[in-house]
Amino acid sequence: MxxxxxxxxxxxxxxxxxxxxxxxxxxxxxxxxxxxxxxxxxxxxxxxxxxxxxxxxxxxxxxxxxxxxxxxxxxxxxxxxxxxxxxxxxxxxxxxxxxxxxxxxxxxxxxxxxxxxxxxxxxxxxxxxxxxxxxxxxxxxxxxxxxxxxxxxxxxxxxxxxxxxxxxxxxxxxxxxxxxxxxLPGAGAATVADLTARATVLVASDLAGVAREAITRTVAYDREREQFGVPVGSFQAIKHALADLHVGVTMAEHAVLYAAHTVDTGAEGADLAVAVAKAKASDAALAATAAMIQYHGGIGYTWEHEAHLFYKRAKRLAGQFGDADAQRARIAELTIG
Structure with missing residues (x-):
């Protein structure tokens, strides 16, 4: 489908x-x-x-x-x-x-x-x-x-x-x-669990947005910044790393979308989908924003550049409602007991 x-x-x-x-x-x-x-x-x-x-x-x-x-x-x-x-x-x-x-x-x-x-x-x-x-x-x-x-x-x-x-x-x-x-009279355990899932999905989605924008800005910069007369983005070490990050961010985006769908519809496996989405989004955002700093060279470490805005937001949100390690533990619990 x-x-x-x-x-x-x-x-x-x-x-x-x-x-x-x-x-x-x-x-x-x-x-x-x-x-x-x-x-x-x-x-x-x-x-x-x-x-x-x-x-x-x-x-x-x-x-x-x-x-x-x-x-x-x-x-x-x-x-x-x-x-x-x-x-x-x-x-x-x-x-x-x-x-x-x-x-x-x-x-x-x-x-x-x-x-x-x-x-x-x-x-x-x-x-x-x-x-x-x-x-x-x-x-x-x-x-x-x-x-x-x-x-x-x-x-x-x-x-x-x-x-x-x-x-x-x-x-x-x-x-x-x-x-x-x-x-709130209807706030039993099931409702609290549902709200936890909804909150986790929204945080994961924010992280996916941070990650996508970080990688987009980094790719754009490395297409223009030159060393040895060529764009630094043409170097394999950078090109391959950015390609891997793109794959990770794309997987996080899809995982978040599917998690939102499962929560909306009450589909079987929603708990697992939410845990996967948060784990992937946390990992992708932290990796993409760290790479944003690294692959912008010296300017990426400065207050004047926007990279730190993305990195700090990712760092804060990655831990909300369970960081990637906690979510992987949850995935293991749900799949292998």
Whole structure:
């Protein structure tokens, strides 16, 4: 069977990529990275996310969403990764997913339209206890683990204390729940596992986007940079290494797409597909971004070049929801026991 994105899904990704290239390029990203005291939440980018449906992608139509699935969401995540775009997109989408899957009708009606439009910012964490959460400091609502279930905590009932990160394309804060939260009544073990899979796929997709853009930029540079009168990309040592990286990135992209499909459809083997996708995406992103630095020569090691933006994002996300080693252990558990 031929398995690929539809034309509509490709156009969705192209729209995100085009917006970032034209309206929020790497210079804009660098502005966020270098503003260490800022909240890392660009207003113009968030406005576009709300207006263009990036936040509404999995929200049901009855709650002002697009009613699409994880496959379409990972298309957006990949484009945002390729653009190393900052902002609380993933946390907001995952908070909405938690409310969609486990919230009461009243919770869904109160929060899903606001999260879909960007009127509210969400954050999401499946780690129990006091933990660092992406963009918690700007969140209006956080969905966090509470024992075996999940609770929804509104602004004013939690404290977010900013903590540093080597990756300037995000902002982290340690969250302490100060007041009562609202339990999500449908958040049993199966729902938490489903949300874990969805979060893992979105992180893996971001990594696949980082990896693809890193290898694309590296190939373009090595076609132009000359040594001994010829492009360095013509040397076999570099050519073969880049070809191997391209294969690895392509396999990661396909693994992430298939994992999203299996989670969307509840197909048998979804757990295995998600573990394979995260392992491959983590490996590919770390290898591609390291090669980006190496194969740009001296300029690749400088602050002025963009290579470190890709490498640091890959390094941070590679460990989220289980690094490649943890995922390979999971694959072994699922296949050979």
């Amino acid at each position: 031929f398995f690929a994105l539809t034309d509509d899904q490709r156009e969705f990704g192209t729209a995100v990529t085009t917006y970032l290239a034209e309206r929020f390029d790497l210079e804009a990203v660098r502005g966020v990275v270098e503003d260490a005291a800022g909240d890392g939440h660009p207003a113009a980018l968030w406005k576009a996310a709300g207006e263009q449906g990036w936040l509404a992608v999995t929200v049901p139509e009855e709650h002002d969403g697009l009613g699409l699935g994880l496959v379409e969401a990972q298309v957006i995540a990949r484009a945002l990764g390729a653009g190393v775009a900052p902002g609380p997109w993933r946390g907001t989408v995952l908070a909405a997913e938690a409310i969609r899957l486990a919230g009461s009708p009243e919770q869904q009606a109160a929060w899903l339209p606001r999260l879909a439009s960007g009127a509210a910012v969400g954050a999401f964490s499946l780690r129990a206890g006091r933990t660092a959460v992406e963009y918690a400091a700007v969140a209006d609502v956080i969905v966090v683990r509470d024992g075996d279930g999940l609770v929804l905590v509104e602004r004013g009932a939690f404290t977010a204390e900013p903590v540093g990160s080597y990756d300037g394309t995000t902002r982290l804060a340690t969250v302490t729940v100060d007041g009562p939260g609202e339990a």
